[in-house]
Amino acid sequence: MxxxxxxxxxxxxxxxxxxxxxxxxxxxxxxxxxxxxxxxxxxxxxxxxxxxxxxxxxxxxxxxxxxxxxxxxxxxxxxxxxxxxxxxxxxxxxxxxxxxxAKPKDLKKTKYKSEMKKLFKKAGVPVVPGQVVKTLAGADLAVKKIGLPLIAKPDNGVGAAATFKLENAEDVERFKQEWDHETVYFFEKFVQSGEICTFDGLTDSQGNIVFSTTFDYAHTPLDLMLYKMDNSYYVLKDMDPKLRQYGEAIVKAFGMKERFFHIEFFREGNDYIAIEYNNRPAGGFTIDVYNYAHSIDLYKGYAAVVAGQPFPQAHMAPLFCLATSRRSSSHYVYSEEELLEKYRDNFKVKKTMPAAFAELQGDYLYMLTTPSREQLEEMIADFGKKAD
Missing domain, CATH: 3.40.50.20 (Rossmann fold)
Known part of the structure; x- marks a missing residue:
């Protein structure tokens, strides 16, 4: 091959x-x-x-x-x-x-947020109202039809880039002034939930899911962008059956084969609202975070799938795996040395973030595993606690 x-x-x-x-x-x-x-x-x-x-x-x-x-x-x-x-x-x-x-025609459904929403609905997964905006009049119509607060994102865009939160008339006017009037936007109802989780995994050449997992963001990508917070997310030991049901239905609706997928949801009470389908692995070092959580090797697993072989299954129980970042410009209560000593049995690796991710996510990324939700919360607090 x-x-x-x-x-x-x-x-x-x-x-x-x-x-x-x-x-x-x-x-x-x-x-x-x-x-x-x-x-x-x-x-x-x-x-x-x-x-x-x-x-x-x-x-x-x-x-x-x-x-x-x-x-x-x-x-x-x-x-x-x-x-x-x-x-x-x-x-x-x-x-x-x-x-x-995947050919260019196949990417339309994974590039445009408006197209994603159609397939989320087809999969029977909850979504919030949304509308494509191409003109100033269209923006006014969307505001009137959907109602504030809204999130305005490029219909064809990545992550939280060029995203506006529209809470009042002044925000709408600011968007109109800063908009280049060429980028097509997608307006959708703002979801008050601050909890974002994922359904991530890999499909084989027939489109069957051979691996799946889920992680929670400690802070939303929008908050990371707006407030320059330290990025923290963590792979969960177990997955809510409802999230798995939604995720599997979405993967089936999109029909991608021999590909990684990264699907984001808002968690709202006991339910979920689909946000975005990404036709790739989650960014940065997240594959390594999956590997530590599940005691597997997704690099080997992907190669096995391409070669037409069975995906190698894990032989150990999953753990929580935290990926938490720090900024070289910030002052923290606990030094790196203190934390790595305290969590020496949990610590896996430290990574220097590439320049492309550092401004948004932080300069250094630490990965730690634990079987305990309580200890997970303690680690997030300890690594993120800023000095006054």
């Missing part, structure tokens, strides 16, 4: 996908813009060939690279980056070279 990895070097933790694909006996071919000498040695060892392009965003240049690798190594079986930034380009390349996986 010939597998092309787009951007095999970045993000660094995703290099392990390439290593495990090669361990399955696949011919793994890389296309990236970093010089070959910059690649880590395990990545070099895993790649049969690396084609360096001047600009990975230049589609014509990347197409020529794929064509060359096709000519040299034969038909290409997979093209994948696992990265939000390259999803659309990956799909275009798959269509051009007749490769298995």
């Amino acid at each position: 010939n597998y092309i990895v787009i951007s095999p070097y970045y993000p660094q933790n995703f290099q392990q996908f390439t290593v495990e694909l090669a361990n399955q006996g696949m011919t793994v071919l890389g296309i990236g813009q970093e010089p070959y000498d910059q690649l880590d040695q395990p990545l070099k060892d895993a790649l049969t060939e690396y084609f360096r392009v001047e600009n990975l965003e230049n589609l014509d240049e990347v197409k020529k690279a794929v064509a060359f690798l096709f000519y040299k190594h034969g038909p290409i079986d997979r093209i994948e980056s696992q990265n939000e930034f390259w999803l659309e380009q990956d799909a275009v390349l798959r269509e051009q070279f007749n490769v298995f996986g």
